[in-house]
Amino acid sequence: MFCRDFEKIAGDLAAGRLMEAGKRERALRHASECSACALWLNAERTLEAGLWALVEGAEEGEAPPHLKLALRAAFDRQVKAAPIPIPAPARPRNLARWRLAAAALILFAVAVAVALLQGAAPPNSKGDVSGGVSPAPRERSPQRAIEPDKQEQKIETNVAKKTSTKRHMRRRAATSDDVASNDETVTDYIPLTYLADATAVESGTVLRVELPPSALIAVGLPAPVERTDSRVKADVVVGDDGVARAVRFVRQDTVRR
Amino acid sequence: MAKTLSHSSDEELLRLMLAGDGDAFEALYDRRQGGVYRFALRMSGSAEIAEDVTHDVFIALMRDGRQFDPARGSVASYLYGIARHRTLKRLQRERSFVSMSEDGEDGGGAFDEKLVADGDPFADLTRSETIDLVRQAILALPEHYREVVALCSLGELSYEQAASVIGCPVGTVRSRLNRAREILVRKLSAVKGPTAKSAPNSAMAAR
Numbered sequence: 197m198f199c200r201d202f203e204k205i206a207g208d209l210a211a212g213r214l215m216e217a218g219k220r221e222r223a224l225r226h227a228s229e230c231s232a233c234a235l236w237l238n239a240e241r242t243l244e245a246g247l248w249a250l251v252e253g254a255e256e257g258e259a260p261p262h263l264k265l266a267l268r269a270a271f272d273r274q275v276k277a278a279p280i281p282i283p284a285p286a287r288p289r290n291l292a293r294w295r296l297a298a299a300a301l302i303l304f305a306v307a308v309a310v311a312l313l314q315g316a317a318p319p320n321s322k323g324d325v326s327g328g329v330s331p332a333p334r335e336r337s338p339q340r341a342i343e344p345d346k347q348e349q350k351i352e353t354n355v356a357k358k359t360s361t362k363r364h365m366r367r368r369a370a371t372s373d374d375v376a377s378n379d380e381t382v383t384d385y386i387p388l389t390y391l392a393d394a395t396a397v398e399s400g401t402v403l404r405v406e407l408p409p410s411a412l413i414a415v416g417l418p419a420p421v422e423r424t425d426s427r428v429k430a431d432v433v434v435g436d437d438g439v440a441r442a443v444r445f446v447r448q449d450t451v452r453r
Numbered sequence: 454m455a456k457t458l459s460h461s462s463d464e465e466l467l468r469l470m471l472a473g474d475g476d477a478f479e480a481l482y483d484r485r486q487g488g489v490y491r492f493a494l495r496m497s498g499s500a501e502i503a504e505d506v507t508h509d510v511f512i513a514l515m516r517d518g519r520q521f522d523p524a525r526g527s528v529a530s531y532l533y534g535i536a537r538h539r540t541l542k543r544l545q546r547e548r549s550f551v552s553m554s555e556d557g558e559d560g561g562g563a564f565d566e567k568l569v570a571d572g573d574p575f576a577d578l579t580r581s582e583t584i585d586l587v588r589q590a591i592l593a594l595p596e597h598y599r600e601v602v603a604l605c606s607l608g609e610l611s612y613e614q615a616a617s618v619i620g621c622p623v624g625t626v627r628s629r630l631n632r633a634r635e636i637l638v639r640k641l642s643a644v645k646g647p648t649a650k651s652a653p654n655s656a657m658a659a660r
Contacts, residue, residue, distance in 0.1 A: 239642035246587025
């Protein structure tokens with residue numbers, strides 16, 4: 197047997213597949229005489245054994261369980277946010293149009309009625325106490341005078357000392373630091389788990405980074421359903437000592453201008 | 454209900470899922486997540502990427518599942534197709550996870566010393582070492598060879614399904630698989646370098 201012939205059947209030989217007994221015997225004899233083909237056969241056997249072990253999958257396992265929970269939560273959120281339309285069979289198309297037209301007609305009638313009533317009502321005078329329609333003047337200025345102090349206190353509160361784990365997304369108006377064409381939605385700052393009061397940051401830097409979505413799941417946030425890219429942006433508060441103190445996640449909304 | 458779902462086809466589960474059935478989604482996830490996760494893991498060598506890819510695949514299924522066309526392939530092929538796209542995208546971004554061959558497309562050149570198997574592998578290496586050797590060798594393959602190994606040799610897909618995932622003819626899958634196997638064997642053999650393949654063949658004239 198030649199080496200070329202041996203190479204053709206080395207895979208079958210290593211895998212223990214059925215072959216003609218004489219052919220098998222000749223191949224093994226050739227391998228015992230040719231060191232290069234013997235090594236080739238050993239490599240084939242190694243590959244075969246490794247592939248079989250990998251196919252069994254015991255070493256590589258499956259996706260972690262928390263991923264299933266996160267995905268199920270994302271699925272439920274998606275269904276809740278935008279109920280999936282279940283196609284109703286045999287519904288005439290014209291019915292929807294008629295309903296739409298009827299709704300528009302009702303709205304128009306209500307609008308006309310309101311306009312007529314407003315036109316017929318006497319103009320409000322300042323002394324007319326009985327005018328229930330007129331809203332009472334709001335005296336909120338004293339309260340508002342107090343609020344700035346509270347706000348300043350809130351601002352002065354160290355970011356790293358925040359213990360609130362509320363993860364409601366809040367919309368932030370674009371500031372001069374932001375990219376002018378983008379709005380951002382950010383989470384609250386989430387203190388990192390190893391943070392202690394003693395290590396609270398006095399001064400530091402906020403770094404904008406991109407993280408894999410598993411970082412969201414790691415801090416207990418739901419993974420975004422609408423994400424199109426596989427990275428999420430985040431602001432990390434890093435102290436002067438280089439230790440990360442808190443993180444918040446950022447979503448850049450599409451421009452609606 | 455759960456028993457019914459476990460016997461449902463992938464297509465039926467997808468249909469129910471798209472109608473808002475969370476249990477159907479879970480059943481489909483349970484059935485397919487392992488394959489998708491392992492494919493991404495074998496392609497990337499990174500558990501983090503594999504997890505992210507698995508996540509992305511099922512999020513994409515929720516969002517774009519209506520685009521599935523049974524005429525183009527099975528649900529499994531559809532999922533592997535998304536996984537392949539996402540994995541390759543991630544690998545482009547994070548090349549550092551994969552040690553690619555430096556000697557041209559075939560990757561048949563320089564090979565890691567760790568991939569050298571001396572003597573009888575069953576005598577010299579433990580099972581885990583063998584697995585590690587093979588895993589490293591697969592990770593060192595060029596991507597177009599690695600994916601056919603991950604899909605066909607290691608995955609549950611037939612050549613036809615792999616062809617629909619990759620978007621190439623079945624013959625291409627076969628030839629890539631043969632070539633990939635040849636590269637793997639070469640990497641796993643001790644003495645066969647870039648020219649070793651021709652060495653036994655040239656020696657055959659003397660025999």
